Amino acid sequence: xxxxxxxxxxxxxxxxxxxxxxxxxxxxxxxxxxxxxxxxxxxxxxxxxxxxxxxxxxxxxxxxxxxxxxxxxxxxxxxxxxxxxxxxxxxxxxxxxxxxxxxxxxxxxxxxxxxxxxxxxxxxxxxxxxxxxxxxxxxxxxxxxxxxxxxxxxxxxxxxxxxxxxxxxxxxxxxxxxxxxxxxxxxxxxxxxxxxxxxxxxxxxxxxxxxxxxxxxxxxxxxxxxxxxxxxxxxxxxxxxxxxxxxxxxxxxxxxxxxxxxxxxxxxxxxxxxxxxxx
Amino acid sequence: xxxxxxxxxxxxxxxxxxxxxxxxxxxxxxxxxxxxxxxxxxxxxxxxxxxxxxxxxxxxxxxxxxxxxxxxxxxxxxxxxxxxxxxxxxxxxxxxxxxxxxxxxxxxxxxxxxxxxxxxxxxxxxxxxxxxxxxxxxxxxx
Numbered sequence: 495x496x497x498x499x500x501x502x503x504x505x506x507x508x509x510x511x512x513x514x515x516x517x518x519x520x521x522x523x524x525x526x527x528x529x530x531x532x533x534x535x536x537x538x539x540x541x542x543x544x545x546x547x548x549x550x551x552x553x554x555x556x557x558x559x560x561x562x563x564x565x566x567x568x569x570x571x572x573x574x575x576x577x578x579x580x581x582x583x584x585x586x587x588x589x590x591x592x593x594x595x596x597x598x599x600x601x602x603x604x605x606x607x608x609x610x611x612x613x614x615x616x617x618x619x620x621x622x623x624x625x626x627x628x629x630x631x632x633x634x635x636x637x638x639x640x641x642x643x644x645x646x647x648x649x650x651x652x653x654x655x656x657x658x659x660x661x662x663x664x665x666x667x668x669x670x671x672x673x674x675x676x677x678x679x680x681x682x683x684x685x686x687x688x689x690x691x692x693x694x695x696x697x698x699x700x701x702x703x704x705x706x707x708x709x710x711x712x713x714x715x716x717x718x719x720x721x722x723x724x725x726x727x728x729x730x731x732x733x734x735x736x737x738x739x740x741x742x743x744x745x746x747x748x749x750x751x752x753x754x755x756x757x758x759x760x761x762x763x764x765x766x767x768x769x770x771x772x773x
Numbered sequence: 774x775x776x777x778x779x780x781x782x783x784x785x786x787x788x789x790x791x792x793x794x795x796x797x798x799x800x801x802x803x804x805x806x807x808x809x810x811x812x813x814x815x816x817x818x819x820x821x822x823x824x825x826x827x828x829x830x831x832x833x834x835x836x837x838x839x840x841x842x843x844x845x846x847x848x849x850x851x852x853x854x855x856x857x858x859x860x861x862x863x864x865x866x867x868x869x870x871x872x873x874x875x876x877x878x879x880x881x882x883x884x885x886x887x888x889x890x891x892x893x894x895x896x897x898x899x900x901x902x903x904x905x906x907x908x909x910x911x912x913x914x915x
């Protein structure tokens with residue numbers, strides 16, 4: 495199973511829209527896809543794909559309940575489907591993930607068990623047999639680097655990093671490298687970067703300079719996404735992927751928008767190839 | 774983090790959700806290969822099956838199927854308790870030399886933690902060597 499977390503330290507780089515559209519590209523490639531939404535922001539992937547209705551129902555079962563060994567039902571019942579993508583939606587209780595996971599860790603320690611709060615997502619997904627049921631797993635963590643991000647990276651071991659070609663964007667990749675390095679040591683894992691994805695690329699010289707720096711640091715940039723604000727706004731307004739938006743909500747096809755979704759499909763394919771090399 | 778693919782955390786697992794762990798950066802396929810090893814017939818899961826190569830009297834943590842210890846654990850610190858140990862400088866420096874030697878022999882990164890514990894395990898399996906060292910240090914002169 496191909497598994498990756500879409501994450502950037504810098505906010506507003508289209509992390510969630512990239513995750514959703516990569517998921518859709520995987521579905522279009524005929525693959526079974528599961529997306530895990532760990533982001534508690536209102537503008538989360540669950541909202542974008544219109545599966546967020548249970549997020550504030552405190553009676554509802556949630557992924558976090560499974561992570562702290564307090565499930566209210568089967569993992570399979572958490573899953574919602576939109577545009578052929580299976581999604582474990584976000585739930586407001588994830589706001590308190592850290593508190594609940596730490597509490598569970600303390601409880602385990604009192605009984606002399608070792609229970610690592612950073613490793614619970616992998617445990618839950620594995621016990622649910624996700625790797626047998628799906629070809630692709632994509633995790634969309636919150637923008638803040640917290641225990642949810644640690645769980646996401648630990649479970650997937652791979653990153654796709656959206657990046658704005660600017661000084662700030664470059665720094666965010668550097669910062670992420672440091673954060674991941676610490677996590678690798680702490681959890682005894684190794685994390686691979688499948689792609690760095692420039693967003694809002696306008697072909698400007700200084701942007702090119704940052705892309706060259708990223709490449710000089712050894713990261714692969716398979717595609718460059720240009721600014722497509724009207725397309726993205728349309729996606730959020732209609733709660734769908736760019737693929738569906740163009741298909742159903744555009745009266746005429748716009749070449750530059752078709753080019754964008756072709757790029758996303760190419761990126762998805764490139765990510766699959768990169769992962770297949772050593773897997 | 775590095776460019777490209779690393780190991781698959783979903784590769785065959787024990788039921789407590791630990792998985793193979795790479796100690797290796799240069800040749801990650803060595804680790805991933807071990808992840809998918811099917812050469813050794815997978816025995817039923819029992820606690821403490823040790824790998825066939827090493828005659829091992831130390832109690833290992835629970836292992837998956839037939840994977841050797843470093844590939845069956847979740848991380849280098851897993852199942853280990855940190856212990857303050859009193860060492861003289863030259864002995865402590867010797868650990869690093871030993872790590873370097875092991876890495877040269879194995880052609881891959883090796884954790885200092887593993888080398889230290891392995892040295893202790895070897896000592897426990899060869900008490901006569903420990904005895905000789907202690908005598909060298911002055912024990913047994915009475």
